[in-house]
Amino acid sequence: MKLVTLLAVICCVNAAISITVGYKAETKKMVCYYGSWAVYRNGNGKFDVENLDPSLCTHLIFGFAGLESNNTIKVLDPYNELYDNYGKGAYLRFTGLKKVNPALKTILAIGGWNEGSTKYSKMVSDAASRAVFIESVVELLVKFNFDGLDFDWEYPANRGGSPDDKVNFITCLSEMKEAFAPHGFMLTAAVSAGKSTMDTGYDVPAMSRIFDQIHIMAYDFHGTFETFTGHNAPLFGNPNIESGDQLHLNVDFAVKNWIANGASPSKLILGMPLYGHGFTLSNSNKNGLYEPAYQAIPAGPYTGEAGTWGYNEVCERFAADPGWTIVRDSYYQAPYAYKGDLWIGYDDKESLMAKAEYAMSMNLGGSMVWSIDTDDFHGICDGTTFPMIKAIKEAMDGSIIVPTTPTMGPTTIHPTTVSTEETTTSGYSTTPGPVTTPNPICKSAGLFPDDKDCSVFYQCSSNGEGGWVINSYNCPPETAFNPSISMCDWAFNVPGCEP
Numbered sequence: 093m094k095l096v097t098l099l100a101v102i103c104c105v106n107a108a109i110s111i112t113v114g115y116k117a118e119t120k121k122m123v124c125y126y127g128s129w130a131v132y133r134n135g136n137g138k139f140d141v142e143n144l145d146p147s148l149c150t151h152l153i154f155g156f157a158g159l160e161s162n163n164t165i166k167v168l169d170p171y172n173e174l175y176d177n178y179g180k181g182a183y184l185r186f187t188g189l190k191k192v193n194p195a196l197k198t199i200l201a202i203g204g205w206n207e208g209s210t211k212y213s214k215m216v217s218d219a220a221s222r223a224v225f226i227e228s229v230v231e232l233l234v235k236f237n238f239d240g241l242d243f244d245w246e247y248p249a250n251r252g253g254s255p256d257d258k259v260n261f262i263t264c265l266s267e268m269k270e271a272f273a274p275h276g277f278m279l280t281a282a283v284s285a286g287k288s289t290m291d292t293g294y295d296v297p298a299m300s301r302i303f304d305q306i307h308i309m310a311y312d313f314h315g316t317f318e319t320f321t322g323h324n325a326p327l328f329g330n331p332n333i334e335s336g337d338q339l340h341l342n343v344d345f346a347v348k349n350w351i352a353n354g355a356s357p358s359k360l361i362l363g364m365p366l367y368g369h370g371f372t373l374s375n376s377n378k379n380g381l382y383e384p385a386y387q388a389i390p391a392g393p394y395t396g397e398a399g400t401w402g403y404n405e406v407c408e409r410f411a412a413d414p415g416w417t418i419v420r421d422s423y424y425q426a427p428y429a430y431k432g433d434l435w436i437g438y439d440d441k442e443s444l445m446a447k448a449e450y451a452m453s454m455n456l457g458g459s460m461v462w463s464i465d466t467d468d469f470h471g472i473c474d475g476t477t478f479p480m481i482k483a484i485k486e487a488m489d490g491s492i493i494v495p496t497t498p499t500m501g502p503t504t505i506h507p508t509t510v511s512t513e514e515t516t517t518s519g520y521s522t523t524p525g526p527v528t529t530p531n532p533i534c535k536s537a538g539l540f541p542d543d544k545d546c547s548v549f550y551q552c553s554s555n556g557e558g559g560w561v562i563n564s565y566n567c568p569p570e571t572a573f574n575p576s577i578s579m580c581d582w583a584f585n586v587p588g589c590e591p
Contacts, residue, residue: 209245242282403439
C-alpha cells in the first residue's frame with residue numbers, strides 16, 4: 093500500500109465515530125471449530141463431543157480429517173472417531189447433536205497445518221486423483237451424516253506447493269461442488285489472512301463464487317516464530333509502532349484485502365482466536381510490543397504447547413497467579429499481559445466483542461472461533477460456560493457498532509494505574525542510526541534482506557534529512573527473511589536460502 097493511501101485510510105478511520113447504524117435483518121453465523129484431540133487433554137482441559145452445546149453455534153466443524161497416499165480422505169484417529177474395533181464413534185456422536193438442535197450444521201474439516209501442502213498440491217493436479225478424492229469425501233459425509241466439508245488446505249502454492257495450485261484448486265472445488273449438489277452438502281474453507289498467501293494461492297472471485305462460506309483465519313499475525321513480542325490478532329494496525337508491511341498484520345487489513353480482491357462480504361466469516369501467543373522476554377523491563385523475546389512462554393497445563401495458551405489457561409493462570417499487568421492497546425483493541433519475564437498477547441470478551449462488531453459493520457456473514465475447546469467451557473473463571481463465544485454472539489445480536497481506531501496509546505488495566513503514553517519499541521536488537529543516501533540497503537522505506545546473510549534483514553525509515561534510519565534484525569535459527577512476505581520464514585521456503 094502506498095504511503096499516501098495508507099495515511100488517507102488512517103485519517104478516515106480516525107475521523108469516524110462509534111455510532112449505532114441499525115439492526116441486522118438476518119441471523120449471523122456463529123461458526124465453531126472443534127479440535128478433536130482435546131479429548132486427550134488433562135484435567136479441566138479435557139473436551140469431548142458431549143461438552144459441545146448444540147444450541148451455541150450455528151455451525152460446528154470437526155477438525156481434522158486427512159488425505160491418504162491413494163488420494164482418498166483419511167480418518168486420522170479411528171479409535172476416537174469411529175465405532176469400529178470398539179472405538180468411541182466421535183463422528184456419529186458429533187453429527188448426532190442435530191437431534192438436539194435440528195438447525196445445527198455439522199461439518200467435517202480436512203487439512204490443517206500439520207497435514208502440510210504438498211500432497212494436496214499433487215492431488216488437485218490430476219483429474220483421476222481429484223475424482224478419487226471427491227468420491228471418497230461424498231461417501232464419508234453420507235456415511236456419518238455430515239452436512240458438508242471444510243477444506244482447510246494450508247496453503248495452495250505455498251509450503252512446498254506448486255504455482256499451478258491456484259488454478260488446480262479451483263478446478264477441484266468446482267468438481268466437488270457439482271458432486272455435492274445432489275446431497276445438499278455445504279462446501280466451506282478456512283483461509284489465510286496473509287496477503288502473500290492470497291496473492292500466490294487464491295483465486296478469490298472464483299472461491300467466493302464456489303464456497304458457501306469462507307472462514308478467514310484472522311490470527312497468528314505474530315507468534316513465537318518471531319524473536320520479539322507481538323499480538324496474536326490485532327484489530328487495527330498501530331501506526332505509532334508499525335510501518336510498511338507490519339500494518340498488514342491485523343484483522344482490518346485482512347478483511348478489506350479479501351473484499352478488495354473480489355470476495356463477497358456476506359460469505360466471509362471473521363475468525364477469532366480463543367487462545368494467545370506468549371513469549372519469554374529477553375529483558376523483563378522491556379515488556380511492551382515488539383520487544384526482544386528469546387523463546388516461547390512455557391506450555392500451559394491443557395494445550396501443552398510452548399508459546400500458546402488457550403483462553404481457559406490464561407484466565408485460570410491469572411486467577412491462581414496474581415500480579416500480572418494487563419495492557420490494552422487502543423489500536424489493537426486487545427490486551428497483552430506480563431509478569432516478570434513472561435508475556436502473552438491474547439483476546440478477552442471485550443476484544444472479541446469489538447471484532448464481532450467490526451464484522452457486523454463490514455456486513456460480513458458472521459464470526460468464527462478457533463477453537464471452542466479452549467473457551468472457559470466449565471465456567472471456572474467467568475461463572476458461565478463458553479463466555480467468549482457468548483460474548484461474540486451478544487455483539488452480533490445487538491445493534492451494529494462501527495469500531496474506530498483511536499489516537500491514544502495503550503491503557504494499563506491491572507494494576508489500577510492507567511497509562512496513555514505511546515508505546516515505544518526497540519525491535520529485535522540493534523540501535524538505529526542515520527545513514528546518508530544513496531545507500532546500498534535502503535531503496536525506500538520498508539524491510540530489505542541482507543545480500544550475504546539470509547537470516548539478517550533491515551528496516552529502513554526516513555530520518556527526515558535525506559538519509560535513512562536503519563534497524564538490523566536477525567531471524568530465529570532455521571529461518572530466513574522472506575522478502576515476498578516481509579517476515580522470517582522457514583529457510584526452505586526462501587529461494588537461495590535453503591539449508
